Amino acid sequence: xxxxxxxxxxxxxxxxxxxxxxxxxxxxxxxxxxxxxxxxxxxxxxxxxxxxxxxxxxxxxxxxxxxxxxxxxxxxxxxxxxxxxxxxxxxxxxxxxxxxxxxxxxxxxxxxxxxxxxxxxxxxxxxxxxxxxxxxxxxxxxxxxxxxxxxxxxxxxxxxxxxxxxxxxxxxxxxxxxxxxxxxxxxxxxxxxxxxxxxxxxxxxxxxxxxxxxxxxxxxxxxxxxxxxxxxxxxxxxxxxxxxxxxxxxxxxxxxxxxxxxxxxxxxxxxxxxxxxxxxxxxxxxxxxxxxxxxxxxxxxxxxxxxxxxxxxxxxxxxxxxxxxxxxxxxxxxxxxxxxxxxxxxxxxxxxxxxxxxxxxxxxxxxxxxxxxxxxxxxxxxxxxxxxxxxxxxxxxxxxxxxxxxxxxxxxxxxxxxxxxxxxxxxxxxxxxxxxxxxxxxxxxxxxxxxxxxxxxxxxxxxxxxxxxxxxxxxxxxxxxxxxxxxxxxxxxxxxxx
RNA sequence: GCCGCUUUCGUCUAGCCCGGUUAGGACACAGCGUUCUCAGCGCUGGAACAUCGGUUCAAAUCCGAUAAGCGGCACCA
Numbered sequence: 001x002x003x004x005x006x007x008x009x010x011x012x013x014x015x016x017x018x019x020x021x022x023x024x025x026x027x028x029x030x031x032x033x034x035x036x037x038x039x040x041x042x043x044x045x046x047x048x049x050x051x052x053x054x055x056x057x058x059x060x061x062x063x064x065x066x067x068x069x070x071x072x073x074x075x076x077x078x079x080x081x082x083x084x085x086x087x088x089x090x091x092x093x094x095x096x097x098x099x100x101x102x103x104x105x106x107x108x109x110x111x112x113x114x115x116x117x118x119x120x121x122x123x124x125x126x127x128x129x130x131x132x133x134x135x136x137x138x139x140x141x142x143x144x145x146x147x148x149x150x151x152x153x154x155x156x157x158x159x160x161x162x163x164x165x166x167x168x169x170x171x172x173x174x175x176x177x178x179x180x181x182x183x184x185x186x187x188x189x190x191x192x193x194x195x196x197x198x199x200x201x202x203x204x205x206x207x208x209x210x211x212x213x214x215x216x217x218x219x220x221x222x223x224x225x226x227x228x229x230x231x232x233x234x235x236x237x238x239x240x241x242x243x244x245x246x247x248x249x250x251x252x253x254x255x256x257x258x259x260x261x262x263x264x265x266x267x268x269x270x271x272x273x274x275x276x277x278x279x280x281x282x283x284x285x286x287x288x289x290x291x292x293x294x295x296x297x298x299x300x301x302x303x304x305x306x307x308x309x310x311x312x313x314x315x316x317x318x319x320x321x322x323x324x325x326x327x328x329x330x331x332x333x334x335x336x337x338x339x340x341x342x343x344x345x346x347x348x349x350x351x352x353x354x355x356x357x358x359x360x361x362x363x364x365x366x367x368x369x370x371x372x373x374x375x376x377x378x379x380x381x382x383x384x385x386x387x388x389x390x391x392x393x394x395x396x397x398x399x400x401x402x403x404x405x406x407x408x409x410x411x412x413x414x415x416x417x418x419x420x421x422x423x424x425x426x427x428x429x430x431x432x433x434x435x436x437x438x439x440x441x442x443x444x445x446x447x448x449x450x451x452x453x454x455x456x457x458x459x460x461x462x463x464x465x466x467x468x469x470x471x472x473x474x475x476x477x478x479x480x481x482x483x484x485x486x487x488x489x490x491x492x493x494x495x496x497x498x
Numbered sequence: 499g500c501c502g503c504u505u506u507c508g509u510c511u512a513g514c515c516c517g518g519u520u521a522g523g524a525c526a527c528a529g530c531g532u533u534c535u536c537a538g539c540g541c542u543g544g545a546a547c548a549u550c551g552g553u554u555c556a557a558a559u560c561c562g563a564u565a566a567g568c569g570g571c572a573c574c575a
Contacts, residue, residue, distance in 0.1 A: 022574075
């Protein structure tokens, strides 16, 4: 099986997610990672993580960790990458400088790239001039044919050049799995800078070298890279390297249809983790942003996504990030996942994002019971604490009007609470659970014409007294969770309020 | 400005390749029912082929133009 010479292994696709650690793990990156992952798993290929940290100033270890943590949280394990052995490492670009240097030198030696000594100001002026003459602003190519002597001389003078590649004058066509044939006229492109120096390669260059050396077969990335593709192809061709297959994914958009960014709200995966979304829900949601399986079923776990995934079915147009749909998915998974698993996620969540409560008995068991009672009405874990603070605080703040059921008086409300408290008192601590409570209350109601006529006459004041809210889980559930003592205490407080 | 890409309900999308559908599903929304409240659940409903032209007996589907939106045009990635 592991024989590397089997044809399947030889032709197995190799794909990569190549984030740059210059910001928090973004939803867009997560979706690109997911699609690469699904494609790799579906085709029996390899999924590689490569950290693109050639920008030494903006790259931070903190962000790299955040990206890796996010990937793991989503269950998108990579086959090769930093901290994971592979035959094509290192997988961090900052550790590959010597490799790039070699190829840069080769291009220079072959005259396919050249040193450019023009200052940024000089170039700016040149471009201004071109614009004023109605031409597209591009570098003039002034240093293109500098003699070796001149170059030597400039170096002697201490000038710091950049390295540009000679852009051929032709049309580049490439085939995109999602978009079909795309073509660019290179005449419109300048001789792009591929490195700041021999040891400071720039993105478009390092990508080409790494994709080649890591034997990447399919480059699956965001649509914002389509215009980089011709530049990268030029570099490949200059070096005589094979061209990978391209697939450009549609963008994730904000509600105003522009690229999903900070001004649209939270874009970092970790922010949603903090809000308490389940990774299963996020994966499912992300998968359906720009892709759709053949049937109507939308709830799919990772395994089902892998089985159904087809790059060819990926959408061309951008997709708006719709949090309501994410909420719905989260709701579904809260219900669908085995309860133990949800509890495990919740425990993990509470450990990662601890909270302080002023009710003394908030054990894991207690928290799980609260979650159980709230599970149908929350979009994420954090909503438990915003919706139902009454489970965690002994100080309820509400107006006495809240206790009064529609059409009733203070008098009947008070009586209802007194009746309720008596029933509560009559139930021994050991039997104080919602099933018993409901049975006791219902039999009491059945023997009382006034309450039987309209159960709200007693149930509403009870529930309001326990929760201090107009919307909450049912009174028996709340009572069980709170326990006999706290329950009676709250009813008494409500009686005094009236 | 230049280059490229895109366009089906408010949103995500199916259908388009291989013309004939009451244009399907999901989210959201509205109504009804269940119900002490909220949620849930069940049922019902409104809601789209960007525009113009061409081909055809017939166009969401094929062809052409237009418009609009987005992305890119860094010594960032």
